Structure formats: C-alpha cells, structure tokens
Amino acid sequence: MELLNTLRWRYATKAMNGQLVEQDKIEAILEAIRLAPTSSGLQPFEVIIVTDPEVKKKIRAVAANQSVVEDCSHLLVFAAWDNYTESRINAYFEEMVKQRGFDERMDNYRKFLLGNYTGRPAGLNYEHAARQAYIAFGIAIVAAAEQRLDATPMEGFDPAGVDEILNLKERGLKSVTLLPVGFRDEGNDWMVNVPKVRKPKEQLFSFVK
Numbered sequence: 001m002e003l004l005n006t007l008r009w010r011y012a013t014k015a016m017n018g019q020l021v022e023q024d025k026i027e028a029i030l031e032a033i034r035l036a037p038t039s040s041g042l043q044p045f046e047v048i049i050v051t052d053p054e055v056k057k058k059i060r061a062v063a064a065n066q067s068v069v070e071d072c073s074h075l076l077v078f079a080a081w082d083n084y085t086e087s088r089i090n091a092y093f094e095e096m097v098k099q100r101g102f103d104e105r106m107d108n109y110r111k112f113l114l115g116n117y118t119g120r121p122a123g124l125n126y127e128h129a130a131r132q133a134y135i136a137f138g139i140a141i142v143a144a145a146e147q148r149l150d151a152t153p154m155e156g157f158d159p160a161g162v163d164e165i166l167n168l169k170e171r172g173l174k175s176v177t178l179l180p181v182g183f184r185d186e187g188n189d190w191m192v193n194v195p196k197v198r199k200p201k202e203q204l205f206s207f208v209k
C-alpha cells in the first residue's frame with residue numbers, strides 16, 4: 001500500500017522554498033514520464049525543464065502570479081504536438097523498425113494511423129495529443145511524490161504566453177500543463193496540513209456485476 005501512502009502524502013503545494021532538487025531525482029521523474037503509455041505509443045508531446053530563474057519569472061507572470069512557478073526547483077512544462085503529421089507518425093515507426101525490426105502488421109497500422117490522423121483538423125489532433133500529455137503529467141505527479149518531492153499540477157496559466165516565452169510554436173508544440181517540482185515551504189503554505197477533500201466511493205464508483 002506504499003502507493004496509497006504516497007498519494008495521501010502529496011498535495012498541490014502552494015508555496016515552495018527555492019531549494020534545489022538533486023539531479024538523480026529529476027532524472028527519475030523524467031524516466032517515469034518517458035515510460036508513460038500513450039495512444040499508439042506515439043508520445044505526441046515534449047517536456048521542457050526550466051531552471052533558468054529569468055525564464056521562470058516570465059512564466060510566473062503569465063501563470064496568475066503563482067509563486068511556486070518561481071520558487072520551485074525545476075519547472076516542467078508539458079507541451080503537446082500542435083498536430084499529427086505524416087513525418088511525426090513515420091518517425092515513430094522508423095524508430096520501431098530500428099528497435100524491433102520490420103513487421104508488416106505494424107506497417108499496416110502505420111498506414112492506418114496516417115489515414116486516421118493526417119486528414120483531421122489540427123485542433124482535433126492537438127486535443128488528442130494533449131490528452132496523452134496528461135497521462136504522463138499524472139505519472140510525473142506520482143513519481144515526484146514517490147521521492148517525497150512536492151509538485152503542483154497546474155492549468156492556471158496562459159498557454160499562448162508560455163508558448164511565446166519558450167518559442168514552442170516554432171517547434172510545433174503547445175503548452176498543456178505546468179508542474180513545478182521542489183520542496184514545500186511549510187511556514188508559508190496554508191494548504192500543508194489541510195485534509196484532502198475527496199468524493200465518497202459511492203459517488204465515484206459503480207459496479208456492473
């Protein structure tokens with residue numbers, strides 16, 4: 001039940017103390033992100049890790065002035081592909097051929113995906129890609145907590161502002177979520193000992209037997 005204890009320990013931290021997180025712990029979070037499952041395995045997102053204080057400051061300004069953006073150790077920016085393109089889909093399958101060898105079934109699947117995605121509106125594809133980024137985002141939250149690192153899942157920011165600060169448009173990316181990672185500032189975080197509010201099981205689960 002270690003996972004449940006970890007989930008009970010974590011909370012959306014509102015104040016961090018600026019202390020630096022050891023690199024190996026950051027690497028462990030990044031590896032968890034890398035291992036996250038995604039639809040068709042395409043991993044249609046990137047994560048930008050910001051430690052530059054000036055850049056963090058600029059992002060805070062477009063993130064409702066939330067202090068953890070600046071006072072975290074590492075700011076993870078989850079950014080999804082703005083579209084599924086032929087070259088992006090083919091690149092994934094080329095990598096698969098390198099690692100697993102050619103497989104006709106997978107090549108047929110590649111063609112199926114090209115047919116499925118490349119004709120659709122970019123906005124629809126972006127929404128799908130963003131949902132994949134959310135899966136990795138959730139796993140990153142847990143991976144941070146596993147190492148007793150604090151993290152604040154964040155949607156409260158202006159994505160266009162973050163995209164501009166990080167030049168994401170040129171990279172065919174759009175920011176989806178932020179995850180400041182660091183250490184809680186217990187003295188200044190009123191949320192630190194506040195009990196979790198969660199729905200009772202009866203409201204969340206129903207069973208078809």
Ligand SMILES: Cc1cc2nc3c(=O)[nH]c(=O)nc-3n(C[C@H](O)[C@H](O)[C@H](O)COP(=O)(O)O)c2cc1C
Pocket residue numbers: 010011012013014066152153154155156157177196
């Ligand atoms: C997708 C997402 C976006 C969120 N955005 C913010 C945010 O911008 N700022 C913030 O302080 N908390 C944010 N939260 C934190 C939630 O308010 C918090 O997770 C929720 O109230 C449950 O509390 P807990 O995480 O402390 O258990 C966000 C959480 C998620 C999952």
